[in-house]
Structures are given as C-alpha cells and as structure tokens.
Amino acid sequence: MIPANAAPLAIALLGLLLGMRHATDPDHVIAVTTILSRERRFAVAARIGVVWGLGHTLTVLLVGAAIIVFKIAIPARLGLAMEFAVAIVLILLGVGAAANLARKAATRMRGGTSRDEALVVHAHAHTHDGATHAHPHVHLSPHEDAADAMHHDHRIPPDALPSLAARRPLLRSFAVGLVHGLAGSAAIALLVLSAIPNPLWATLYLAIFCVGTIIGMALITTAIATPFMVASQRASWLHQGLVTGSGLLSFGFGLFLAYHIGVVDHLFSAAPIWIPQ
Structure with a gap:
C-alpha cells in the first residue's frame, strides 16, 4: 500500500530538487x-x-507568496523591468574587468608602459620572534609616484579586516541574490500556482523550493571556487586570467540580456512581450 503522506513527501522532494536546479x-x-x-x-x-x-529566498518568498495568496497580476512591463535589473547587475559586476582590459589594450596600442602600470619593488622590515628581517615585494601603483609608493603602511587594523575581507563579498552576494529573486519571483509563483491551486500548499512548496536553491548555490559556489583556488596557489597568471574572464563573461552576458529584454522583448516599446518561465 502507498502511505498517505507519500504524495506530500514526493512534492516536497520535487520542490527541493527543482530549487537546486534553479x-x-x-x-x-x-x-x-x-x-x-x-x-x-x-x-x-x-x-x-x-x-x-x-x-x-527573501524576495521570492515575499513577492511570490503575495502573488499566490492575493492573486496579484504582474504587468508585462513590470515583469520585464525586474528581469532587466538582473542584466544591469551583471554588467556592473563585470564592468571593472572590461574597463581594465580596455585600459591595458589602449596602453599597448600607445606602444609603452603607462604611469598607471608602474611597478614598484621595495621591502618592509619587521620582526618575528626577536629577529628582524625584510620581505621584498612588488606593487602595482596606479595612483601614486614610485617614490611615494615605497613609503606606505601594510598594517591593517584588526577590526577592519572582517569588514574588508569578508563582509563586502557577502553583502554584494546578498544584494545580487535579492535582485535575482525579484526577477524570478513572479515566474516561479505563477508556475507553482498553476500546478498547486491551494495557496497554503503552494506557499509551502515555494519555501521548500527556496531551500533547495540555497543548497544548490552553496554546492555550486564551492565547486566553481576550486579552479580559482588551485590557480591562485600554483599559477597567479592563470588565476588572474580566470578572474578577468569571469568578469568579462558577466559583462558580456549582461549586455546580451539587456539587448534581448529591451529590444527583442520590447521592454521600452508600447507593446512589451513577457512570458514567465
């Protein structure tokens, strides 16, 4: 015999897997x-x-649950505008890499080394276990003269390290997740509501779907980070190439999305075309 709770468990598992796929x-x-x-x-x-x-999850649950419970209709232009915001975010994430590449190309075309790429080699003396020694190293000095670059402080206040090294990527990731969730919330909610008409069960399925998305993204980021970390330890030039490549990919894909949403889907015309998917 099939247990009475088999169907809800199957739906919950499906929501988890589809969230990971999302x-x-x-x-x-x-x-x-x-x-x-x-x-x-x-x-x-x-x-x-x-x-x-x-x-x-925050934006998907808030917006998606509102659509499911209150049967809110999303205008086509608003749906496209939310997706267009994703394209803008991708462009902003990659604009630094694109600008850096363009600057290097312009420098090579001029046939020389620009002041922006001046390399400064120097050493700082410091003490470990009573012994004083120095480590020579290289700096890329974009905003200061070589003489000034040799006299700077490498020390970072202990209380500033978590903010600079950890909080900035996390805050950026959270903000990007908010935008992506906002863009996908309407489509996800409409698809869930079409499959599960009951608002309570549809909202519960949406929550399980979001849990699957969190798990899936944690696994994906860990897997993606592997080649970057290996390259950073064994070949700095390869690591820098991967960093630049990922930025350019984000910039290019953002431009593609912006063109597709703005021109092909007619976001800025009188008759926008939006198909939630």
Missing part, C-alpha cells in the same frame, strides 16, 4: 562566479552561495 541558471552561476573569483577559501565561497540564496 540555482544552476546561467545568470545565477555567472553572477556568483564573478563575486567569488578572488576568494581563496572554500568556506568563504560556500558562504557566498548561501548568502546569495538567502537574498534570493
């Missing part, structure tokens, strides 16, 4: 890849994925 959407993967590309620890990469999932 995390693999190209715009999601590209966004988190750009954010975590400079990280060198698996724990931080996994946290970036979880925080992205939390931001995504």
Whole structure:
C-alpha cells in the first residue's frame, strides 16, 4: 500500500530538487562566479552561495507568496523591468574587468608602459620572534609616484579586516541574490500556482523550493571556487586570467540580456512581450 503522506513527501522532494536546479541558471552561476573569483577559501565561497540564496529566498518568498495568496497580476512591463535589473547587475559586476582590459589594450596600442602600470619593488622590515628581517615585494601603483609608493603602511587594523575581507563579498552576494529573486519571483509563483491551486500548499512548496536553491548555490559556489583556488596557489597568471574572464563573461552576458529584454522583448516599446518561465 502507498502511505498517505507519500504524495506530500514526493512534492516536497520535487520542490527541493527543482530549487537546486534553479540555482544552476546561467545568470545565477555567472553572477556568483564573478563575486567569488578572488576568494581563496572554500568556506568563504560556500558562504557566498548561501548568502546569495538567502537574498534570493527573501524576495521570492515575499513577492511570490503575495502573488499566490492575493492573486496579484504582474504587468508585462513590470515583469520585464525586474528581469532587466538582473542584466544591469551583471554588467556592473563585470564592468571593472572590461574597463581594465580596455585600459591595458589602449596602453599597448600607445606602444609603452603607462604611469598607471608602474611597478614598484621595495621591502618592509619587521620582526618575528626577536629577529628582524625584510620581505621584498612588488606593487602595482596606479595612483601614486614610485617614490611615494615605497613609503606606505601594510598594517591593517584588526577590526577592519572582517569588514574588508569578508563582509563586502557577502553583502554584494546578498544584494545580487535579492535582485535575482525579484526577477524570478513572479515566474516561479505563477508556475507553482498553476500546478498547486491551494495557496497554503503552494506557499509551502515555494519555501521548500527556496531551500533547495540555497543548497544548490552553496554546492555550486564551492565547486566553481576550486579552479580559482588551485590557480591562485600554483599559477597567479592563470588565476588572474580566470578572474578577468569571469568578469568579462558577466559583462558580456549582461549586455546580451539587456539587448534581448529591451529590444527583442520590447521592454521600452508600447507593446512589451513577457512570458514567465
């Protein structure tokens, strides 16, 4: 005999798996890849994925539950505008890499080394266990003269380190997750409501779906971080290439989405075309 709770369990499992599958959407993967590309620890990469999932969950649950419970109709232009916001975010995530590449190309075309790429080699003396020694190292000095760059402080206040090294990527990931969740909330809620007419069960399914998205993104970010971390330890040039490549991919994909939503789907025309999917 089939247990009475088999159907709800099957629906819950389906929601979890579909949520994990939703995390693999190209715009999601590209966004988190750009954010975590400079990280060198698996724990931080996994946290970036979880925080992205939390931001995504917040907007999906708030907007999606409102659509399910109150039967709110989303105008086509508003639906496209929410998706267009994702394109803008992707462009902003990758604009730094695109600008850096353009600056380097312009420098090479001029046939010389620009002041922005001046390399400064110097050493700082410090003490470990009563012994004083120095470590020579190289700086890329974009905003100061070589003489000034040799006299700076490498020390970072202990209380500033968590904010600079950890909180910025996490906050960025959370904000990007919010935007992605807002863009997908209407489509997800409409699809759930069409399959599960009961608002209570539909909302519960939506919550399980979001849990699956968080789990999926945590796994994805950990997997994506692996080549970046290996490259950072064994080949700095390869790591820098991966960082630049991920930024350019985000920038290019953002431009593609912006064109498709704005021109092909007629966001800025009198008759926008929006198909939730």
